[in-house]
Amino acid sequence: MNGDKTVTKSFEYAESIIDTVREPLIVLDQDLRVVSVNRSFYDVFKVKPDETVGQRIYDLGNKQWDIPRLRELLETILPGRIAFDNYEVQHDFSTIGRRAMLLNARQIERRKGIPRIILLAIEDITARKEMEQEIKRLAYHDPLTNLPNRMLLTDRLNMAKNLSDRNRKKVALMMLDLDKFKEINDTLGHHVGDQLLQVVAKKLTGILRKEDTVARFGGDEFVLVLPDQKDVQNALKVARKIIDVFRNEVVLEGHALIITSSIGIAIYPDHGEDIDTIMKNADRAMYRAKQAGRNQYHLYEAV
Numbered sequence: 001m002n003g004d005k006t007v008t009k010s011f012e013y014a015e016s017i018i019d020t021v022r023e024p025l026i027v028l029d030q031d032l033r034v035v036s037v038n039r040s041f042y043d044v045f046k047v048k049p050d051e052t053v054g055q056r057i058y059d060l061g062n063k064q065w066d067i068p069r070l071r072e073l074l075e076t077i078l079p080g081r082i083a084f085d086n087y088e089v090q091h092d093f094s095t096i097g098r099r100a101m102l103l104n105a106r107q108i109e110r111r112k113g114i115p116r117i118i119l120l121a122i123e124d125i126t127a128r129k130e131m132e133q134e135i136k137r138l139a140y141h142d143p144l145t146n147l148p149n150r151m152l153l154t155d156r157l158n159m160a161k162n163l164s165d166r167n168r169k170k171v172a173l174m175m176l177d178l179d180k181f182k183e184i185n186d187t188l189g190h191h192v193g194d195q196l197l198q199v200v201a202k203k204l205t206g207i208l209r210k211e212d213t214v215a216r217f218g219g220d221e222f223v224l225v226l227p228d229q230k231d232v233q234n235a236l237k238v239a240r241k242i243i244d245v246f247r248n249e250v251v252l253e254g255h256a257l258i259i260t261s262s263i264g265i266a267i268y269p270d271h272g273e274d275i276d277t278i279m280k281n282a283d284r285a286m287y288r289a290k291q292a293g294r295n296q297y298h299l300y301e302a303v
Helices: 002-018 039-045 057-063 068-080 126-140 150-167 181-188 190-207 233-245 275-291
Strands: 025-028 034-037 083-093 097-108 117-124 170-178 213-218 221-229 250-252 255-257 261-268 296-299
Touching (some): 025 039, 039 117, 068 083, 068 117, 126 150, 150 213, 150 221, 150 261, 150 275, 170 233, 181 190, 190 213, 190 221, 190 250, 221 233, 233 261, 233 296, 261 275, 275 296
Parallel strands (some): 261 296
Antiparallel strands (some): 025 034, 025 117, 083 097, 097 117, 170 261, 213 221, 250 255
């Protein structure tokens, strides 16, 4: 009897310690049934106490915890180890939404003749992962239009070039500059100019395929990358479509604006053997379009 009382007191003492830990903790037996959880687990995961102790972990919260990667950790990885740390799991919970978690699991020896218990500590890293994603997005995207910036454009261009080298198809690169954009900024203000750039970004994105890229190159200049092209005809068709879509009047803060653009087109590998050359030739073609009167496209021609 004294032994049972000692075990009971030890367990109660252990539970009181567990409740002081801020991160959610679960104690499991070797059958993966819940022996105990701390208060933080209930607070974070909205699981009811009367539906927790004695249940298999996978059955918790109406089987919300039946997570394949959790099964892998508990049934495949941990049995051959004493501990395993920083095991990342992402899961959509119906009660609290998507969570990214780091799991730290320990097999703990209690006393001779009594099976080990498993201590599972859960660190919620959702906010950290979201912050990392936001930092990555800001590093590769233009903050005003949310389009790819120069850095991401370079990556996409290199990918398109490598694909072209493998499948022997072409890459169309289009440089687009808004006509008389400076006048809009000077007369109506930069806030209207910014809104116009956002409208242009949306229109261009709506025209292209999923595999295409439109990036803000800087100022009022945009670059379009169309990989996997058989010939130049599709690029010319896209250029005509852009000019046609831009014909529709845009009203910003009571000002009716007609967007026109000058577009230069260069084709890899027809107009250059590397990305830098193609970019320069598309830029030259764009200025030819401007010199010819704007609101038109021009295909690069070697002089």
